[in-house]
Amino acid sequence: MYGVRLRKYAPCPMRRSNPSNLPAELNRFVGRxxxxxxxxxxxxxxxxxxxxxxxxxxxxxxxxxxxxxxxxxxxxxxxxxxxxxxxxxxxxxxxxxxxxxxxxxxxxxxxxxxxxxxxxxxxxxxxxxxxxxxxxxxxxxxxxxxxxxxxxxxxxxxxxxxxxxxxxxxLAPLPDDDAVRLFTDRAAAVLPGARTPDGGPAEGGPADDASVRELCRRLDGIPLALELAAGRLPVLTAAQMLHRLDDRFRLLTGGTRGAPPRHQTLRTAIGWSHELCTPRERLLWARLSVFPGPFDLEAVEYVCGGPDLPADEVLDAVAGLVDRSVLVREETPAGVRHRMLDTVRAYGAEWLVALGDRERMRRRHRDWYMGLASWCELEWFSPRQAEVAVCAAGALPHLRAALELCLEDPEEAHLAQHLAATLWFCWVGCGRLAEGRHWLDRAVAADRGHDEARLRALWVLGYVAILQGDDTAALAALYECREGAARTGNALAGAYTTHRLGCLALLSDDMPRAEELLTRALSVYRELGELNSQVLMGQVELAMAKVFLGDAETAVALCREVREVCEDRGERWTRAYALYVLAYSAWTRGAYGEARELLGECIAVDHAFNDLVGLVLAVELLALVTAAEGDPAEAAVLQGTAVPMWEAVGLPLFGSGYFGAPRALCAQRAGEELGAERFRSCLAEGGALTLDAAVARALSGRPPLDRVPPGRVPPRRARPW
The missing domain is CATH 3.40.50.300 (P-loop containing nucleotide triphosphate hydrolases)
Structure with a gap:
């Protein structure tokens, strides 16, 4: 039973995974x-x-x-x-x-x-x-x-x-002395000259004022209230704040019936911060409450701007809210963002409801992030692909809110289908299949009256289900999409459906069927002038079928064409899969150095996009190349690093037949040379590495040993083993 007390605790001798994702402290921890x-x-x-x-x-x-x-x-x-x-x-x-x-x-x-x-x-x-x-x-x-x-x-x-x-x-509020220490520390951060050279509060500063102790007592030692109060010191003294608590905000001290007194006091603290804002800052505060996560200035200007808050005045209002500690500025991988504390956001949300503007703001918020998703999808097929991945990850709280809003109203469920399908690159390219399946299932179940949006959602759902190994759901979605495309004359939806059925055949080891379906889909894409990452991925998938069937020459030609287009457009994600096929072909020719170079680039890109499918396939092929170069121990370590990756990807999906052959052959070669015990030891060494460490090991570029045995290039036949 998990509630049993732990009588003795032995420290761990070593770490096996990422130690933490805890945020760094931005100011001193006081008291407690x-x-x-x-x-x-x-x-x-x-x-x-x-x-x-x-x-x-x-x-x-x-x-x-x-x-x-x-x-x-x-x-x-x-x-x-x-x-x-x-x-x-x-x-x-x-x-x-x-x-x-x-x-x-x-x-x-x-x-x-x-x-x-x-x-x-x-x-x-x-x-x-x-x-x-x-x-x-x-x-x-x-x-x-x-x-x-x-x-x-x-x-x-x-x-x-x-x-x-x-x-x-x-957790109780801070006692009086600690409350004063916290207030004084935060005050020294906002008042020029309030700190001594060692970082402490200066003598004669805010803490020496008797009003400070009284203010801390009146705020009941609640840290958030104290920090908000300290943030007011550039414009108000502690005595002035006490006066405002007594007079101007008496109505806010009551709170809701039955609310704890300390909760009422916190509401008061936020309330007088609200009162100190200008009318436009208060309006912006209320409107910003529709943002569930960090946001950028462009989003704020679109969502919150209007005749009563012109876009060119939004920047000043944001700056004012930052100065008043209502907004927190932070650096993120996507750039500078601002966010609200939850309690502060909840206060603004109440004002937005009182203004009768909540639903309009929620829709403007949704419209902005639907537009952002469309921009991301277009820019995915461009040199900004990595930027798009970071942008989408940072916008996920907002995209979820947009999807949820669309699904609240049956009349707008088709918008959820459109948005969930538009985000295919986020679900597939950035390793979020489970979340994509969640939204696509809900969106498809919610509406049947809008053919175009539904058909797109269906083939994206089929794509996601295929990669999850859920063939039944994939076929159900794709067959419905195929029927709908034929009924409405939607040739593009029909081509994507054929493409995904070909992908399913590829993963099911039915190479002739995959070759036939993918060839047909690519022909329709060309007729319609469709060109994007998915079209190029279809060409790579056709190349995979070709190389598995023994037609390496055609496979190489297809992937070289993909690589050229990707390099021209700045596309990296699909290009990595093309490099995998080229590396596979190089291995069959005994060109191990070429294969290693191609796989190194492939692994770096897949890791950057968190694409574990491409990553694990490339790592296992690299292990086989390493064995062929004459280093069976390192090959076994690399193969061991793939074990936890397969746990996430799902071994049955890519783990047998053609895709599993490099793993089986590497195990055979390395096992024979190392012996069973040493081989298992090397596998365990690789399996204990974190994902980042495993990628670093794969990219370390260990030179081949001096004694490189002749490569055993397999004969050409349907299955090249």
């Missing part, structure tokens, strides 16, 4: 010494610890600090799943998968993948902000703890999970 000691002690005795308290009391900061200071206890590191932005309970497991850095292409449920991944690991999983998903989260945590004896869960929310064996730590 007693709570920190108690929390760290609970983590040595319990496998589930939940810190609870009112909004703004500092739960998240405390658990993140505790996780960072206990990280060395966990061999497999600490991973943070921030659940506050998640609104769809159906994506809970996927959100935890994302936090763990896992990608899965199989038909297994995300929960099953999580349980299998965590089963043999000693890890601390931090769950933050799940109060709106408490029942679903409790069910997930219960199962993970039962199936993963080395897992510890540290949670932060406004309510506990109420599971057997859960240790609950209620």
């Amino acid at each position: 010494d007693d709570e920190m000691r108690e929390l760290r002690g609970l983590l040595t005795r319990f496998r589930l610890v939940t810190v609870v308290g009112v909004g703004g009391v500092g739960k998240s900061r405390l658990v993140l600090r505790a996780a960072a200071t206990t990280e060395k206890r966990y061999c497999d590191g600490v991973r943070l799943a921030e659940l506050a932005p998640l609104r769809d309970s159906g994506l809970l497991e996927q959100a935890v998968l994302d936090a763990l850095g896992l990608t899965d292409h199989t038909r297994r449920s995300p929960r099953e993948v999580l349980a299998e991944h965590l089963a043999g690991r000693r890890m601390l999983l931090v769950l933050d902000g799940f109060e709106h998903l408490v029942d679903e989260c409790a069910d997930l945590v219960r199962e993970l703890l039962r199936r993963s004896p080395g897992l510890t869960v540290l949670a932060a929310a406004r309510c506990p999970l109420r599971l057997d064996g859960e240790a609950v730590l209620p």
Whole structure:
């Protein structure tokens, strides 16, 4: 039982995976010494610890600090799943998968993948902000703890999970002295000259004012309220803030009936921050509440602008909200973004409802991100492909909100079909098959009255289902799409359907059927003038069928053409698959150096796009090349690195027949030269590497040994082994 206390804890001798994804602290951690000691002690005795308290009391900061200071206890590191932005309970497991850095292409449920991944690991999983998903989260945590004896869960929310064996730590506001210390520290950050050379608050600064202690007492020591108050010091003294709390915001102190007094006080603190804003800043604050995640300025200008807030004044309003600590500026892989704390966003949302403008703003938000998705799809076939991948990943909270809004109204479900299909590159090219399947299934089930959007969603659904190994669902979607395309005369939808059926035949080892279907689809693409990453992928898939059938010359010609087009357009994702086929052909000719060079580029690109399908195929072919070069030990290590990749991709999908042949031949060659025991040892060495370490090992470019045996080039026949 997971609630049993842990009597003794031995530190881990080494790490086997990414240590953590905890965010760096942006300012000093102040106070909470007693709570920190108690929390760290609970983590040595319990496998589930939940810190609870009112909004703004500092739960998240405390658990993140505790996780960072206990990280060395966990061999497999600490991973943070921030659940506050998640609104769809159906994506809970996927959100935890994302936090763990896992990608899965199989038909297994995300929960099953999580349980299998965590089963043999000693890890601390931090769950933050799940109060709106408490029942679903409790069910997930219960199962993970039962199936993963080395897992510890540290949670932060406004309510506990109420599971057997859960240790609950209620977090109270800061005591008076710590509250003053926190206020003074934050004040020194916003007031020029308020810090001494050693970084502490200057003598005679804000902390010396008796009004500060009274203000901290009136704000009940709630950290968020104190930090908001400190942010007002450039324009108001502590005494002036006390006056405003007494007079101008008396109506805000009541709160809702039955609300805890401290929650009412927090509302007051946010309320007077709201009052200090200009009218346009308040309006922007309310409208920004429709953004569930970090956002950029262009999105704000489109969604929030209007006659009462001209676009050219939005920048100043954003700057004002940043100055008042309502917005937080952060650097992301996609560039500078701004975000709101959840409590601040909730306050703005209430004002937006009071203004009667919530639904209009939600639709403007949806329209912007539908446009962004269309732009991303177009730019995917361009030199900006990597930028598109980063952009889409950063926009996921907004794209989810857009999809959810479309699905709320049956009259707009066709928009969900259009959006879910437009994002095919995100689901397939960026390793998010499970989430793509979630939205495509819902969208297809919601509407049957819009042929064009539905047909597109159907063939994308078929594509995703094929890559998950769900042939039944894939065939159902593709057959419906084929019938609809014939009925409506939609030749393009028919071509994509034929293409995907050819892909299914390819993965089913039916090479003649794959060759026939892919050739037919490519012919229609040419007639219609269709050219994009998917069309080129169809040409690569045809080349795969050709090379597996022994026609290496045609396969090479097809892939060289793809490579030229990709280089002209700046496309990298499809190009990586073309390089795989060219490397395969080079291996059959005994051109091992050429094959290694091609595979190195292929692996780098697949890893950058988180495409585990392409990555694992390339790594296993590289292992075979390495064995042929005369280094069976390194070949076995490389083959071992592929084992955890296959766990995510699904071995039955690509693991037998033609695609599995490099693995079988490498195992035979390396096993014969190393012996069974050494071969297993090398496999285990590779399997213990993290994904990043495995890729680095593959790209290390170890030179072949001096004694390279003659290459055993297989004869040409239907199956080149």
